[in-house]
Amino acid sequence: MSFFLSISLARALTLDEAVLRAAEVDPNAVVAELTWRQARLDATEAWAGLGVTPSVSASRRFAAGTVADVNSVSLGIGVLDPPAWLGAARESAQARGARQVSDATSLDAQYAAATLFYEALAAEAALAAAKEGERVAQATAEATAARVAAGLESELAGRSARLGLLQAQADTAQAEADVAISRARLGRALQQDIDALTPAAALPVTDEAGRSPWLDVAATELDVAKLEHAEAIAALFPTGSIRADSSFATLNEWALTLGMTWQFDGVIGPFARARSAAIEQEIATVELDAAERDYVLLARIAAEQARAARRVAEAARAREELANESLGVGQARLSVGLASSLEVLRLQDEAANARADRVRSELAEATATLDARRVAGTRW
Numbered sequence: 001m002s003f004f005l006s007i008s009l010a011r012a013l014t015l016d017e018a019v020l021r022a023a024e025v026d027p028n029a030v031v032a033e034l035t036w037r038q039a040r041l042d043a044t045e046a047w048a049g050l051g052v053t054p055s056v057s058a059s060r061r062f063a064a065g066t067v068a069d070v071n072s073v074s075l076g077i078g079v080l081d082p083p084a085w086l087g088a089a090r091e092s093a094q095a096r097g098a099r100q101v102s103d104a105t106s107l108d109a110q111y112a113a114a115t116l117f118y119e120a121l122a123a124e125a126a127l128a129a130a131k132e133g134e135r136v137a138q139a140t141a142e143a144t145a146a147r148v149a150a151g152l153e154s155e156l157a158g159r160s161a162r163l164g165l166l167q168a169q170a171d172t173a174q175a176e177a178d179v180a181i182s183r184a185r186l187g188r189a190l191q192q193d194i195d196a197l198t199p200a201a202a203l204p205v206t207d208e209a210g211r212s213p214w215l216d217v218a219a220t221e222l223d224v225a226k227l228e229h230a231e232a233i234a235a236l237f238p239t240g241s242i243r244a245d246s247s248f249a250t251l252n253e254w255a256l257t258l259g260m261t262w263q264f265d266g267v268i269g270p271f272a273r274a275r276s277a278a279i280e281q282e283i284a285t286v287e288l289d290a291a292e293r294d295y296v297l298l299a300r301i302a303a304e305q306a307r308a309a310r311r312v313a314e315a316a317r318a319r320e321e322l323a324n325e326s327l328g329v330g331q332a333r334l335s336v337g338l339a340s341s342l343e344v345l346r347l348q349d350e351a352a353n354a355r356a357d358r359v360r361s362e363l364a365e366a367t368a369t370l371d372a373r374r375v376a377g378t379r380w
Helices: 015-025 027-048 082-149 155-190 213-234 269-335 341-375
Strands: 052-063 066-077 239-247 255-261
Touching: 015 027, 015 082, 015 155, 027 082, 082 155, 082 213, 082 239, 082 269, 082 341, 155 341, 213 269, 269 341
Parallel strands: none
Antiparallel strands: 052 066, 066 239, 239 255
8 A cells, every 4th residue: 555545644734735825825936926917917008008098288378468278188099000009919928928927837836845745745654664663673672682581592683683673763763853854844835834644645647648838838938029020020110190189178179180100210220120029039939849849758758757656666565565474474483483583684674675665666656746747737
């Protein structure tokens, strides 16, 4: 049985609670969400600037002993300004990219917390294994001491048994420290105290062709580059404007003005900026293609490693079962004088190593599975 299912606890933190909490409190995830909100406001402002822009002016003129009030209201519409429209579309694309970055960052934070969760479970399993090893070592040391006192074993066997017990006690002490450290790390990530953990089974490796959210970010960056290129090209051409003016005295009479502006920032500047934007688009295209190829490879590697780790864990559990059975036989033979203490000590070491290997392999299985699901973009 996997160590993830072998610990029985009362009300405790679950894996789902941990990953949900991580998405809410992780600093990178929080900053990414705030950045997305800011980008969304910038996009709203850019689109609002394309609509009707009213302006009101009121003034009083003093000249040659006369006083005249000049009051007017104006309405401007930027419907004939292609760069402004493309700029607003670019702001929207950037806001969409910020949202995708926020989602991807939150997902990474959740998988990081899940890894810490399984590491804490592994530390508890290692502690349970260490205590079992200490119990067995204590029994072997007592049996060996009795045989030494009866003259059935040499003093060397008694010393070896005591050394084994001391090592088992040291392993238990280290395992207790590892539990405290792993819980502290998980608590720091979740920004809360960790008392107990609910057992969690190893997650299955998904066979579905997923897509990392970071690929969506790269695709949106290409969209932004395309819009920046189009905006730079549009800046080479004239822009139009529509303006309606009226005074407060004659609001029923409006003067409509159609204007055309063709402005060059130098002679070379606009063309250089357009060419630079085209190069940026080419760079984004190459980066997206490379990212897609990389993630296909990473997903395949991660899935194969997860499957291999599962087979290794299965073998480790079978080895532990066999080692425990052999140790039981050795202890029984020792009790009736058919085996020496040194033989039992060797079987005891093999069982302890098998327990430790099983804990490590199950943790490796869990982390490899988490990595495969993260690369595939599997959501919680």
